[in-house]
Amino acid sequence: MTSAPIGPTSNSSAVASARKILTRLHEVMASRSHAQAKLNTVVDVIGESLDSEVCSIYLLREGMLELFATRGLAQEAVHVTRMGVGEGLVGTIASNSETLNLAEATAHPDFSYRPETGEDKFHSFAGVPIVRRERAVGVLCVQHVDPRRYEEVEIEALQTVAMVLSELIANAELVDEEEAAGLAAALTGPEKMSGLTLVKGLGSGVAVYHQPRITIEHVVAEDTEAERQRVYLAFDKMREQIDRMASQAEFGIGGEHEEVLSTYKMFAYDEGWSRRINEAIDSGLTAEAAIERVQQRTRMRMRQIDDALLADRMHDLEDLSNRLLRIVSGQLGTAASMGLRNDAILIARNLGPAELLEYDKRRLKGVILEEGSLTAHVVIVARAMGIPVLGRVKSLRGRVREGDQILLDADQGLAFARPTRDMVIGFDERYAKSRERQAKYVAMRDVVPVTADGERISVLINAGLREDMPNLSLTGADGVGLYRTEFQFLVAATLPSRERQTRLYREVLEVAGSKPVVFRTVDIGGDKSLPYLRHEDDMHEENPAMGWRALRVALERDGLLKAQARALLEASAGRVLNVMFPMISEPWEFDAAKAVFDAQLAHLKTLGKTLPESVKYGAMLEVPALAEVLDILLPKLSFLSIGTNDLTQFLLAADRSNPKLAERYDWLSPAILRFIRRVSAAGREYHVPMTVCGEMGGRPLEALALLGVGIRRLSITPAGVAPIKELVRRVNLAEITQAMEGWLANPPANLREVMTAWASERGLLAD
Structure with missing residues (x-):
């Protein structure tokens, strides 16, 4: 059984073609074959569907990306070709968790030629990360003899397949998830982190992750209409939450933060966003997978946007996606909903303005973001709430554990995790001087x-x-x-x-x-x-x-x-x-x-x-x-x-x-x-x-x-x-x-x- 190649096509036919691929993959996953045989079949299915001479799967093993299955490259290279994260095109995709789509692979500065694969005759290259628990655990890529960029619908098909592969790989225990997560449990000793000052101020507290990881266990839908109804109900609940928060903001009536929330509500009611999620469900994904699929597309576009303001607006949409995903999956436990028990420094990749408003500002002493910019909506709201914010701090999950003590010095663009006693004493002295100075300045x-x-x-x-x-x-x-x-x-x-x-x-x-x-x-x-x-x-x-x-x-x-x-x-x-x-x-x-x-x-x-x-x-x-x-x-x-x-x-x-x-x-x-x-x-x-x-x-x-x-x-x-x-x-x-x-x-x-x-x-x- 083969499916028609996906080429330049209408949106409806792209959805139908993607559904065909998912149906075949569902059959593969349900078969009694061992994991290697399933992966061998998967690369054939993808190669045929995209009319691509090469389709390959690389998985993260012992810290290296190993060629696990291929159609079109030399079979002798399977389990032999390995490259580090960040090495070559495959390593770059895994390192940055981003998509590459190249008409001429050798023109990319990170291209690395592996002669044992026999890839020298192939020009075009496209690859997507296989993501598990927010970490890249592998790469799915295709290659073609003729130089050409792959169509957007083809890239979307690859990204959808990568989600299915993530489930297959996890069930077959083909990758070490602890290794992929960066061995965060081994973190000891103080960690100094630098970033961009978004809102000045000093604060200290325990690290609290804004959002626990949501693991999507099931990707392929059994009943499309049932999944659609789940999304509709989740949209209604999310919009109700946003409306309630906008009317109950605690830090005063009037001001720019009201316009921020107005813009945020506009995204919540955006028909284009809900339509894209529906299309992903039509292709055969579960509600959770469909939301994540559209979210991945948003992230990819964010990386391509040089306009800081537009990128910030895309962050608002990602914030809403996270909220919708939590609702539809039933995993509603954000740090805000569980309540802050102690003085806390909130940790997040990014944060939307409405989500910040959910926190008890008596306990919230600061925010650290992996992303963020001076024009972001959340920064305007944080400034109105008087909460210091540090942004652009890289690899937070690999450096900070839940419950770690954090000293945040947004004035200097610094934060310290697991500080030594001397660091704490020095910070406390600086904080006390800051309070004294403020009192003196008020005078x-x-x-x-x-x-x-x-x-x-x-x-x-x-x-x-x-x-x-x-x-x-x-x-x-x-x-x-x-x-x-x-x-x-x-x-x-x-x-x-x-x-x-x-x-x-x-x-x-x-x-x-x-x-x-x-x-x-x-x-x-x-x-x-x-x-x-x-x-x-x-x-x-x-x-x-x-x-x-x-x-x-x-x-x-x-x-x-x-x-x-x-x-x-x-x-x-x-x-x-x-x-x-x-x-x-x-x-x-x-x-x-x-x-x-x-x-x-x-x-x-x-x-x-x-x-x-x-x-x-x-x-x-x-x-x-x-x-x-x-x-x-x-x-x-x-x-x-x-x-x-x-x-x-x-x-x-x-x-x-x-x-x-x-x-x-x-x-x-x-x-x-x-x-x-x-x-x-x-x-x-x-x-x-x-x-x-x-x-x-x-x-x-x-x-x-x-x-x-x-x-x-x-x-x-x-x-x-x-x-x-x-x-x-x-x-x-x-x-x-x-x-x-x-x-x-x-x-x-x-x-x-x-x-x-x-x-x-x-x-x-x-x-």
Whole structure:
């Protein structure tokens, strides 16, 4: 009995063909043959079905991937050809648990030729991991003489078969699952782990895995309709849970986290997702296997997405898949549902916002993720809950056991599992100092930042979330020097309506009271791409930071800027509106953006609307070219802000996201400080207030340098306000200005070292 080859085909015929393959495999698995004979039959079935000359199965044995069965390669190579995990194409698939689909196998950098297999005449190659308990225990691959990429339906068929093979292999005990799991039980001694700081903070507790492994025991369905009904019921229950959580969020009404949950609910009700699961059931899979099959497809696509925002949205879908799988399998015991008995550090590959909300935040002291990014929905919610989060920590299951003690230092991007007594003592001291420092900084809320020689310095905060605004009164800052309006766009599923924007801006102004707020118009594009606002070329930008972003997007998509202008003007009725345009490189861009606001202002006037008391327009200097035309631009401005994050990478040609260039990306470079000094002098000449926005101003040594080159206004993260106030009160402006003049006239080999010594001698950097 043979089945028709799967080629380019319709979706329905692909499902039918996959069902044929599963039916044959079910017969193979039910036969009385021994395991080796079953695998030999499987490779024949797959090879015939995909019209592929070669089909091979490699299994993990004693730490090596061993060729266990093949159709098309030399039979003498079976149980002889072995390669390490990470070695060759097969080893790469197992190491990364990812799919490869190559028209020319030899062109791949990881290709490794094995002459004993006789594979030299085959060009095309496709392979998928055979996964068991979230670990690759083998690889299923096909090869073809003609160079061609396999069709998507063929790859999906391979992935479906790999799931069936996982069950067969486990039942036949062909692989050592403890070995595949990384021998986690043997973990002893302290483990230092580094990652990406997603939400700052310190926390300690026992390691709790968010989600125990769900093992799918049965892959091939006996009754397709029964499986479909199980999925329908699970969808209903999952949606009910999501609706209930969204209505019972404990950390306040209103805010960006509500929009996050709105987007999350949109995924829960997505018909395309449920349709794909149904199609997988039609192909002959059980409900659990169908959900896992679609989830694997999502993971594969996530690896192919360079767009960080889209990848984060795919993580939300994976979170829902996990929830649905637990419901349909009856394995409902997440750590949240069982309750946290002690202070805990939550461990997960990734986490959705709704799942985070299930935890008792009195016990939850931190989160560590294998994945995660700064724009992820869960990060926005965690920030609102005040929970530190560390992301991008690799191979957590192989390094941390359930119940291990964890010290989480998200401030430094570090975590320690099974710490020594000295580590615990050191951490406790740091935590105590942190609490003391916070209490001390709270006491400084009403302290006015005046230098030792009597000059008033303005210290403002950067914000972007509604939840950031209470920091204005908590820190005693002079105002909001930078409100990043794009955050509202980043967390929304669709373009925020003008009414929604107006409501947010009005609430921000109401919280600020008499203190000024500088709204930066939306800075999207580049690495902050929106799935609902696509440009035909923006997926392929080689240098997104210097590409189609910020004001460039807003001026081209003028409806976007018009709606935001109207929202800001209406929200500021009877108040002063401070609006700033980002990524200005030439004066005409400022003129064009201001013209949009002027037109909307005139329109509101004709409608008889209450207008702002006044509108002050500013620009953000991030593009170095703008410094050459300040004589043209400054007379038009009410204020100018220097965005040091982008400005530094542009001036030094050092990508700030590239760890290899970390030492080159130095705010205390004489070139950077000379540049800022020149811009600051121009601002004084034209009587235009000058503010530095960005991380540079929030670091004491860098802030000292900025004061020395003439900057008198700093807009920084709220956590930095008190330390900078403390620095300001200690410094003598005349003294640092004179010292900076000398250093910049004749720069030392290491200005950072020289400044640190100078400041330490005067007690300026004392804690």
